[in-house]
Amino acid sequence: MPPIPSSLHIFHPCLNHYLKPNFFSLSYFSISAPKFPLSSQLIPINPRTLSSVANALSPSENGSGGGGDRSSALAGPPVLENSVQKIDVNPPKGTRDFPPEEMRLRNWLFHNFREVSRLTGFEEVDYPVLESEALFIRKAGEEIRDQLYCFEDRGNRRVALRPELTPSLARLVIQKGKSLSLPLKWFAIGQCWRYERMTRGRRREHYQWNMDIIGVPEVTAEAELISSIVNSRKVLQEILRSYSISENLFAKVCVIIDKIEKIPIDEIKKELKSVGMPQEAVNELLEVLSVKSLSELEEILGGAGEAIAELKQLFSLAEKFGYSEWIQFDASVVRGLAYYTGIVFEGFDRAGKLRAICGGGRYDRLLSTFGGDDLPACGFGFGDAVIIELLKEKGILPELVPQIENIVCALDHDLQGAAATVATMLREKGQSVDLVLESKPLKWVFKRAARINAQRLILVGNTEWKKGMVSVKILSSGEQSEIKLDDAGTDRLQNQMSEQYTQLS
Amino acid sequence: MPPIPSSLHIFHPCLNHYLKPNFFSLSYFSISAPKFPLSSQLIPINPRTLSSVANALSPSENGSGGGGDRSSALAGPPVLENSVQKIDVNPPKGTRDFPPEEMRLRNWLFHNFREVSRLTGFEEVDYPVLESEALFIRKAGEEIRDQLYCFEDRGNRRVALRPELTPSLARLVIQKGKSLSLPLKWFAIGQCWRYERMTRGRRREHYQWNMDIIGVPEVTAEAELISSIVNSRKVLQEILRSYSISENLFAKVCVIIDKIEKIPIDEIKKELKSVGMPQEAVNELLEVLSVKSLSELEEILGGAGEAIAELKQLFSLAEKFGYSEWIQFDASVVRGLAYYTGIVFEGFDRAGKLRAICGGGRYDRLLSTFGGDDLPACGFGFGDAVIIELLKEKGILPELVPQIENIVCALDHDLQGAAATVATMLREKGQSVDLVLESKPLKWVFKRAARINAQRLILVGNTEWKKGMVSVKILSSGEQSEIKLDDAGTDRLQNQMSEQYTQLS
Secondary structure (H helix, E strand, O other): OOOOOOOOOOOOHHHHHHHOHHHOOOOOOOOOOOOOHHHHOOOOOOOOOOOOHHHOOOHHHHOOOOOOHHHHOOOOOOOOOOOOOOOOOOOOOOOOOEOHHHHHHHHHHHHHHHHHHHHOOOEEOEOOOEEEHHHHOOOOOOHHHHOOEEEEOOOOOEEEEOOOOHHHHHHHHHHHHHHOOOOEEEEEEEEEEOOOOOOOOOOOEEEEEEEEEEOOOOOHHHHHHOOOEEEEHHHHHHHHHHOOOOOOHHHHHHHHHHHHHOOOHHHHHHHHHHOOOOHHHHHHHHHHHOOOOHHHHHHHHOOOOHHHHHHHHHHHHHHHHOOHHHOOEOOOOOOOOOOOOOEEEEEOOOOOOOOOOEEEEEOOOHHHHOOOOOOOEEEEEEEOHHHHHHHHHOOOOOOOOOOEEEEEEEOOHHHHHHHHHHHHHHHHOOOOEEEOOOOOOHHHHHHHHHHOOEEEEEEEOHHHHHOOEEEEEEOOOOOEEEEEOOHHHHHHHHHHHHHHHHHHO | OOOOOOOOOOOOHHHHHHHOHHHHOOOOOOOOOOOOHHHHOOOOOOOOOOOOHHHOOOHHHHOOOOOOHHHHOOOOOOOOOOOOOOOOOOOOOOOOOEOHHHHHHHHHHHHHHHHHHHHOOOEEOEOOOEEEHHHHOOOOOOHHHHOOEEEEOOOOOEEEEOOOOHHHHHHHHHHHHHHOOOOEEEEEEEEEEOOOOOOOOOOOEEEEEEEEEEOOOOOHHHHHHOOOEEEEHHHHHHHHHHOOOOHHHHHHHHHHHHHHHOOOHHHHHHHHHHOOOOHHHHHHHHHHHOOOOHHHHHHHHOOOOHHHHHHHHHHHHHHHHOOHHHOOEOOOOOOOOOOOOOEEEEEOOOOOOOOOOEEEEEOOOHHHHOOOOOOOEEEEEEEOHHHHHHHHHOOOOOOOOOOEEEEEEEOOHHHHHHHHHHHHHHHHOOOOEEEOOOOOOHHHHHHHHHHOOEEEEEEEOHHHHHOOEEEEEEOOOOOEEEEEOOHHHHHHHHHHHHHHHHHHO
């Protein structure tokens, strides 16, 4: 069963024009392709050594002394007494480096997460990336449990790299207890870990944006959070109840149903029967799961149930929030986590080609599983991987180039101090400055200026500097001038830059 | 030997007035006091249960079904069939939660780190928090090695939570090889882990800001980076050379000397002799280490050495950069990491009461220890703990309160959809909105508005809404008006807010 064509709304308003429905029907993006080719590619460097890594020595033990060999390091490798084997220069399997170009993308994405959170009045929080293993051990046999990145620390404590953020949220809410004023509206952006088999280009870590509302039992909370496919676990509960099936089965049944796209339907049937569901109930359950409209569901279940009522209210609120065209009912959405108790939802691209972009739901009884007092709660998680894949596929990732206002360069070695003074003056005015730290030919400086996308080149030359002046070149227009570096002069430089910005925008 | 009174310059220009010398001579801050009392305090909640944690069940297995018990959760705990023992609600030993008030502080600090990095033209990068253990194993017997947070993963790989960022930087630079245009100016803000004994309130994780310049052999690179106490390891090398002591000893000697404030001087002497230094050399070394001025050092070592020349150039450049009053020579600074090869530096508060705020130096031969080609390199690390302690002690931590522009509330349950519409309109204009999601008395709404520091209360009432209007109250002045929610009306609301900002600033 492919993901249901739907859409996504949770994003910065400025991005909304990217995310209109018509953008979500283009081509397919192979998820086995490396998502971050730049960070994972291995650039061949001659292995210079043969002996074992155990020989890896501290620099001084290798080095040829404290002499003049430092500047020669640029020209070639220094002579080593003990050669060493090159380490594996890739990050550990399933993890990523973020070189500048990837980091700009990550910062851009997180900025959008934060901006949406700000607009909706959520406060940012975070928890340790390393938590007690007990926090993540649940009985429902979720996939997540088998994928725990867990260890024993030096104090013989069982710890785990967090696979998700919600249990930590629950722990903190219990800890803070009555000192918290409800409702809480909290968001977090944190790295989560799963020890998965490395198939289909999936990684073992990703960043996840979570938004959670604690203390609001009403469906207005879901409406505030939701973007996409909407369903309620209560539908399932009503079916189970109508067959007098124990509520104990509920979480287990959810976990099985969540696998419906991954394993054959006969396997699903077998698993449902093996946890104790009668054949008849399995059949009705699977019939209901294929329902794709609320009215159809109402016909099957009757209009009296709480599930139907809540879903109706949610769709009505979605109208008022202005995102009703972005959501769709799909009874097969149950989510793979055991703790959901009510409405659950997932966000997909309209083409339905990729995995879920985000997902969440109501989890009103998670706190009591940790021994705390329950509070009404709902939230969602939104990973950094699928959304980037999607935007990349659509060709609508922003081009994020380095941004710098000035590159400052001394034309003479003796003027490096003067260039430092110029850099300091500009930085004190809030201007960003790349200071050229070596004596380099002008050609090199222009090349660097282009690479770092500098807007202005400031040259500190002997004749001008004696008059307290510098030579200034706007790199986009080639316009050149000399400016005296008093207060008025630096102000003039600053205004020049603002004008440029105005012209550009 | 107490830390030398010195100072710190690496910060946002806007903060400079906080960091003038006279601010650094106040009282002593006990570092055994919990640094984050809010996050570590345990608020007592009645343990409701007796049975073991193994009974922790998924919500549905505890729950009383899918009925109407959700809203009653606010009134009191639901009836549980199986009670569970409360988990330890504290984060793992040595780690922290970041509830909103701590997260605001962290974001403020990181914003300053990023702002300084932007002004100096550095690009942000990051690496995996989990790295191969081999990356951190060095032979010099540094403290850091014994404190590695290391594990074996499910694939039997030795991995470690990174104790520092520099080895990952070296790994990435080797991996990228010739595709990188030198010099690199990179910064990172990452969480680092050390399995320390939990004495004196030290934690096992902290965030560290690193700035590194790769590819510049000249001392201008250090000058660009440096804030505080300055020294060069080359001084040591020259002493070792004058006694014909093997260069192999260099890193080990540095690690021993770094402990000079922590263990008795006789222990230091003994350790130096035990690695093979003759008594005479030990004596001269200790004499040199007590030197506190460059001219005094020149008298002892003679003016010809490279160390003196570089340090002189550094102090001269510091003059030009405008921070010479912030730095001071101290021959005892060597840093505890084995890979430094030249100038090293540490930053302290002027009163010298706290641990180093930051530290760094030149490490021109780190890459070859990993089998790569060496490149000139220098950088520093700047933790999030000591600086916060210091600012707290000085009483100059900013008061970071929540910031929100609007709180929107329906006066009638039937108008919650209308309130949602109002929230969406304002958010589309870039305004932050806390939407009240439940029907609450006005008194509660005003209390919440005060707590979240909302600037404007927007009430959606029946009479006004029929005319497409809402009631607007500026909370600081009490000024009240009715506004029609067409385009002109929302623009008016937006302008009203900007005017308020102007008045406030």
